Amino acid sequence: MSEPIHSSLPLRSLVFHFEDMKLHSHSAGSVLAEQITSGYMLLIFKSGSGRLFTDNHSSLFSSYSSFLLPPKTAYQFESLDDNTLEYHTISFHVFCLEKGKPAPYGKPLFPNNPMLRVYPLAQWIDLLGQLHAGNTNFDNIEAFRQQLHFQKLIGFLLEHNLQTDHKAGSTQTVEQTIQYMQNHFQDNITVKQLVQMADVPSWQFTSIFKELTGKKPLDYLTELRINRSKEWLIHTDSPLRDIAERVGFTDEYYFSRRFRLMTGFSPRQYAVSMRQNMLVKDWDGHEVSIPAQPNRILYCGDSVGDLKTLGIELVGSQMMHRDAPFNPEEAASLEPDLIICDQSNEKLYAEISQIAPTLTYNSRGTLEDRLLMLGEWLGKKKEAQQWLLHHNNNALLMWQQLQTLLRPKETASVFVYHRGKRLFVMGNIGLSSVLYHPDGFRPAGKVQDVLKSGRLYKEITEKTLNQYAGDRVFMMLPKSPDSRAAMEELIRSPIWRSLPAVKNGYSYVLDELDWNQEDASSRDKLLSLLPELLNQTS
Structure with missing residues (x-):
């Protein structure tokens, strides 16, 4: 648990x-170009979910996630679901009174705390509503009242996100009781005891607890106990009475009743079922019971190269790629016993998992993480480790052989047009993940910031292209006609022709489908394609 943050602000x-x-609104899948704050800015997401990038940090957001950005902060975000993205921006200035004279203040108000605490959420929503309601009225008195509303709002944030004494705030103390429950779930725990530990009023404790966990305290405790009992049921033949006592139930019949309510199985039915299966955790944290030896695996996603590399046989053709949405009837007709889905979309996951046990899979994670996870799920761990060792050795050998063609500390960058006429620079994904190697190319200019922040790609403008262009530039030839037209327009422009890499003959236009894929088989193919390309032009 994080330590409480103590105030170092000169609040007086x-x-x-x-x-x-x-209030801003953008359609699903939007990626906004990077912007820079002038003064302080509160960013409050009203609907949708995605990832916010600020300088060298990134944070996931969902409805009513709230962030405070200091002046001159570069920020950009992308939507990760199918919902309309709505968000408020609240701009304000801070002044510090020095000897009675105001001076602009620009330091972070909440350092190392990008996402703000806004509990209870109902109060936060009410404060936002009050401030927004008077936003269009320019009457002097109303403008003054709006300033008063804003003072309440900023006071709420300061109270919940800064600690001015050594006593942790209400939210932190409730978090401590949650940690206590996780460590002592087998003990006799009452809500009264937890309220006393948190030292907050009972009504406030329950409200904050539900905001943090989504459950009432006793329901949360029961879930902890049931989840722990699953391990005993699977791995031991202990009597049911003993297992119930070990996890904190005094009555084995009550334990059995609650277990069935939560899982749909009696404890013994669950144990028998699970011993024929295995419990694994997917990329999004779902705990899923899958067959120990699945025979009919269906892959739903944009790439199957990782699975084919490990010799995993699939049923049916590739489903749910860029040009084809998921078809539940077609998927069900294949009678899969396991589905692997390359999407982080809870609505879609709920639909697919009705057909068969479903695991989410991030084909844009690191190659090592992806293959080792597949190996763990599907009994191919040894094959995954061997493939990774072989691939890494081949990559090292390739770069050693190319050393005579590279200048010391030579840089490179990869660009692509997607989603119409929108230009992106690639981070550590696709071709870039092969180029950026200790014995290969270095990331160019501001691409280093993209990599530091963990971003897979970043939307940029043609005007800022030179800030990301390296000694060699690789432009992907997109499949989409609109994107291809935008790319062709750029490479005919003075902006492109003025890049040093273009002037020196170190620019490449390459087919995206051959050169910018991320799956394991494509990565292997690049180790043979890249030397041919560089030998032709160096």
Whole structure:
């Protein structure tokens, strides 16, 4: 558990002045170009989910996730679901009174704390509503009242995100009781005891607890106990009475009743079923019971190269790729006993998992993580380790053989047009993941910031292209006609022709389908394609 943050702000001398509040809306799948804050800005997501990138950090967001960005912060975000993305921006300034004179203040208000605590959520939503309601009225009195609303809002944030004494705030103490329950679930625990430990009113404790866990305290405790009992049921033949006592139930019949309510099985039925299966955790954290030896695996996603590399046989043709949405009737007709889905979409996951046990899989994770996870799931761990060792050795050998063609510390960058006429620079994915090697190319310019922040790609503009272009530039030839037209327009432009790499003859236009895929078999293919390309042009 993180330690409480103690205030180092000179709050007695700070003055907060509200400037503006706006509500923005963008369609599903939007990726906005990077922007820079002028003053302080509160960013509150109203609907949708995705990832927010700020300088060298990234954070997942969902409805009513709230962030405070200091002045001159570069930020960009992308939607990760099919919902419309709506968010508020609240702009304000902070002044520090020095000897009675105001001076602009620009330091982070909540350092190392990008996502703000906004419990209870109902109060936070009410404060936002009050501020937004008066945003279009320019009457002097109303403008003054709006400033008062803003002071309440900023006071709420300061109270919940800064600790000015050594006593942790209400949310932190409730978090401590959750940690206590996780460590002592087998003990006799009452809500009264937890309330006393948190030292907050009973009504407030229950409200905060539910905000943090999504459950009431006793329901959460029961779930902890049932989940722990599953391990005993699978791995031991202990009497049911003993297992119930070990996890905190005094009555084995009550334990059995609660177990059936939560799982749909009696404890013994669950044990028999699970011994024929195995419990694994997928990329999104779902715990799924899958066959120990699945025979009919269906892959739903945009790439199957990782599975084919490990010799995993699939039923049916590739489903749910870019040009074809998921078809539940077709999937069910294949009678799979396991589905692997390359999507992080809970709505879609709920639909697919009705057909067969389903595991989410991130084909854009690191190659090592992906293959080892597949190996763990499907009894191919040894094959995965051997393939990775062989591939890494081949990559090292390739770069050693190419040393005579490279200048010391030579840089490279990869660009692609996607989603119409939108330009992206690639991070550590696709061709870039092969180029950026200790014995290969270095990331160019601001591409280093993209990699540091863990971003797979970043949307940029043609005007900032030179900040990301390396000694060699690789432009992907996209499949989409709109994207291809935008790419062709760029490479005919003075912006492209003025790049040093283009002037020196070190620019490459390559088919995206051959050169910018991420699966294991494509990565292997690049180890043979890249030397041919560089030998032709160096």
